Amino acid sequence: MGIDAIGLGEQDLNYGLAFLREMIDKHDLPFTNANVRDIGTGELILPAYLIFERGGIKFGVVSVLDPAKKIITMSEKDDTFQVDDPVAVLRELVPRLREKVQTVILLGHLGDSLTDTVVKEVKGIDISVTGHSFRNTTTERILDNTMMLCASHEGQYLGDADIFLRPDDGKVMAISVEVTPLDEKVADDEAVLAKIEDFKKRLTEFKEAKRAAYPRDFGSSRETFLSDRSCKGCHEEAWTTYVQSGHMRAFATLRNKGQHFEPDCLVCHTTGYQYKNGYSDEPPNNRLINVQCEACHGYGTEHTRDGKYAARAEDSCVVCHDKKNSPEFDYVSYWEKIKH
Numbered sequence: 001m002g003i004d005a006i007g008l009g010e011q012d013l014n015y016g017l018a019f020l021r022e023m024i025d026k027h028d029l030p031f032t033n034a035n036v037r038d039i040g041t042g043e044l045i046l047p048a049y050l051i052f053e054r055g056g057i058k059f060g061v062v063s064v065l066d067p068a069k070k071i072i073t074m075s076e077k078d079d080t081f082q083v084d085d086p087v088a089v090l091r092e093l094v095p096r097l098r099e100k101v102q103t104v105i106l107l108g109h110l111g112d113s114l115t116d117t118v119v120k121e122v123k124g125i126d127i128s129v130t131g132h133s134f135r136n137t138t139t140e141r142i143l144d145n146t147m148m149l150c151a152s153h154e155g156q157y158l159g160d161a162d163i164f165l166r167p168d169d170g171k172v173m174a175i176s177v178e179v180t181p182l183d184e185k186v187a188d189d190e191a192v193l194a195k196i197e198d199f200k201k202r203l204t205e206f207k208e209a210k211r212a213a214y215p216r217d218f219g220s221s222r223e224t225f226l227s228d229r230s231c232k233g234c235h236e237e238a239w240t241t242y243v244q245s246g247h248m249r250a251f252a253t254l255r256n257k258g259q260h261f262e263p264d265c266l267v268c269h270t271t272g273y274q275y276k277n278g279y280s281d282e283p284p285n286n287r288l289i290n291v292q293c294e295a296c297h298g299y300g301t302e303h304t305r306d307g308k309y310a311a312r313a314e315d316s317c318v319v320c321h322d323k324k325n326s327p328e329f330d331y332v333s334y335w336e337k338i339k340h
Helices: 017-027 086-098 111-121 190-211 228-232 236-243 246-256 263-269 293-297 308-320 331-338
Strands: 036-038 049-054 057-065 081-083 103-109 127-131 146-149 157-165 172-181
Touching: 057 086, 086 103, 086 111, 103 111, 111 127, 111 146, 146 157, 146 172, 190 263, 228 236, 228 293, 236 246, 236 293, 246 263, 263 308, 293 308
Parallel strands: 057 103, 103 127, 127 146
Antiparallel strands: 036 081, 049 057, 157 172
């Protein structure tokens, strides 16, 4: 696509640093970032800036990431990163960059307010392009001699800025901004659309194949999981214990790692995954996230009052707390954590 620079975003590290570097090498992707370091080495994971020349003017592009943006990796190896203060980094870096170029461009994954703070605190930035914004900059906006640009999130808009630069020193003299929504008025590219449809088809087949390893062989289609809220009315004390337990956060741990569509994980982090009418990612059964009461006690519609409903819970523990997934499991000590 003729891209000169890509500012690192936290989601670019979703599959780990090794994968990102593999993609950079394979597709010659011009990534840059000046404030994300590998904790293990203390080194920046990418070039701090990029320099290129267009129309006789040298441009320097620098990118920073908001330290508040959580980096979540889904690789087997949990990469850990240090995100330095963007203001401190740019105060030191921009003057050095200006010695080499005429026009400095900031690609900031910072959001609106932090971008404004950076531009006010760091002198020498000619053009700032804001990431993590939910608003478009559709007219000329100048902040402390910096031209502010933004096309909003999720690739839903295309921003185009025609900029007149003074040839001798690269100073921005005039700018015309246009933001185009990429909605239904923009015709699909047939070749790209065919690739997307093919990908969706293969993704569905892939997910169905993985799901097939955990068929819904258990239970009865006549029974229903009622969800934990139905238990609260009569068992409020037990329900209070549950909401304070790790069982209540079981699905969140998957979501935080980007694993909340993986059958291997969902079978133990949801309720009734292998049961008829159990968890699925479609409504209404998507309400059965987490290890709810019925994950241990069974269908709510089977609720009995002869003691058997509670007794069956103990046997259910070892289904997920087995040697592979929970090698240190001991029923007596673990029970104390959720005793009710």
